[in-house]
Amino acid sequence: MATIISIAGHQGGAGKSSTTMNLGISLARRGHRVLLVDTDPLGAVAAAAGLPAGTQAGLVQIMKGCAPNQAIIESSLALPLALLGNGVKQPTDAFFLEQQARKGGLLPLIRSLAEDYDYVLLDTPSGIEAMSAMAFAASHTLLLVLPCHANAVRTLPGLLRLMVRVRKKLNPELHLLGILASHFDKQNPYEIDTLAAMRTTFTQGLFFSTIMPRSHQFERAAAHASAIQLLGQTREMNHLYDQLAEEVINRLTAGQSAGNNHAQPERLF
Amino acid sequence: MPNLKDSFEITECHALLQELLPPGGLADYLTFEVPQPTERSTLAGEQSLFPAPFADPAAGPARPTAEHLGHQTVPTQTAPLPLEQGHTEEKLENALKILCQRGGFSSAIIADDQGLALADFNSPVETDVLAAFATVLGGAIAQASHFLDQHEANNISMDINYADKAVVRKFMISSTPFYLFIICPQDIDERNEVELSLETISRLLER
Incomplete structure (x- = not known):
């Protein structure tokens, strides 16, 4: 079964969808089978893949029983990468998904989809809502995408409280894989201060070594409805996403071996 | 409102993040090394991923990297570098x-x-010579406050050949100035990495 990773963040524009898409590509380029699932009703991942939001079938249609799972998963032409959209065409579809998330109906679906892949990346909505909670409940681990803005840190506890609650009530195996500092402007002294404050306060090792810089390439990718890694002249960004993928794999491997070391003997009765 | 570092929000974030750590904690990650990515697959540069066609992206100007220019940089090593072991000098190194x-x-x-x-x-040369030179350049930084009336100047950058530059960053510990001197390619913006590393260096020197 795949490792399910929620790409989470509480602010819009933090880089969740870019991270989902580009991390997925980097993992797939290493030969891993990757499924991207757009749990965000706005469908940013589908848009980044060049699939117009609202025109594709997805989670909504599966939940309504209109389409079999495999028929509506878009497979990449060149990589072992697949994408499941949200299938939201009307606002009522978004309400329907939200309802399903509250009822817990999406959880077994995500888990069953994971059978055929090595990694499932869930692009979660911004903010604190049922779809985010459902994604966390279905995930093994969380990758938190955090811009280096003081305001982002000041409002972060809300999302972290939701994560802790999901871990306590719904998914005890959920844990944080790491924090990705995103859209970092190294010319901005306030952002340097914010990153330094977080790195000195939070437990050492929580931040990925990879830092995603602010770059016009993100806007260029969005303008072309493409992933940044598929554009020409983006070697530096490609390298960063490859580095992030390597870190993710290593952390997961390290976590598994640590988990094995701490495993309690199974009880018979 | 207190600054971010002293705020209750960041303290609360820290406490909540502690609750989200994996069962074994993050101990193994503390000296986490990032291996170099392995060779990429043969996917062509501007190939579409999904059947829906992408617009042909215009190629923008590429920023040359140190690698492009053939600069000599320090290769990433695979063994962890313990910052918490040895004498202060060793830790600083x-x-x-x-x-x-x-x-x-x-x-x-x-x-x-x-x-x-x-x-x-x-x-690249005798350590003592370089240290003395760093302090001379550091003295030039101090002059900025005198001649330019800029009291917050703290670094100086100098191109030393066609490709490399020397940078001196002045930092204070208990009102005593120290100087971090680096040599790096001219096309690298070193400030971010220097600022982040100064935290560690200052902490080690304060002990």
Whole structure:
């Protein structure tokens, strides 16, 4: 079964969808089978893949029983990468998904989809809502995408409280894989201060070594409805996403071996 | 409102993040090394992923990298560099090594106000000479407040050949100035990495 990773963040524009898409590509380029699932009703991942939001079938249609799972998963032409959209065409579809998330109906679906892949990346909505909670409940681990803005840190506890609650009530195996500092402007002294404050306060090792810089390439990718890694002249960004993928794999491997070391003997009765 | 570092929000974030750590904690990750990515697959540069066609992206200007220009940078090593072991000098040298590896710098040295070297990594000339030179350049920074009336100047950058530059960053510990001197390619913006590493270096010097 795949490792399910929620790409989470509480602010819009933090880089969740870019991270989902580009991390997925980097993992797939290493030969891993990757499924991207757009749990965000706005469908940013589908848009980044060049699939117009609202025109594709997805989670909504599966939940309504209109389409079999495999028929509506878009497979990449060149990589072992697949994408499941949200299938939201009307606002009522978004309400329907939200309802399903509250009822817990999406959880077994995500888990069953994971059978055929090595990694499932869930692009979660911004903010604190049922779809985010459902994604966390279905995930093994969380990758938190955090811009280096003081305001982002000041409002972060809300999302972290939701994560802790999901871990306590719904998914005890959920844990944080790491924090990705995103859209970092190294010319901005306030952002340097914010990153330094977080790195000195939070437990050492929580931040990925990879830092995603602010770059016009993100806007260029969005303008072309493409992933940044598929554009020409983006070697530096490609390298960063490859580095992030390597870190993710290593952390997961390290976590598994640590988990094995701490495993309690199974009880018979 | 208190600044971010002293705010209750960041403290609360820290506490909540502690609750989200994996069962074994993050101990194994503390000296986490980022291996170099392995060779990429043969996917063509501008190929579409999904059947829906993409617009043909216009190629923008590429920023040359140190690799492009053939600069010599310190290769990432595979063994962890313990920052919490050994004497202060050893720890400082490890911090400089990490700084050079992460930032793609070729050399780094820390000097005190008297021009004495406290630690160095990969110095291209005699360490004492470089330390003295760092302090001389540091003195030039101090003059900025006098001549330019800019009291917050704290670094100076100098192109030393066609490809490399020397940068001196002045930092204070208990009102005593120290100087971090690095040599790196001109096309690298070193400030971010220097600022982040100064936290560690200052912490080690304060002990």
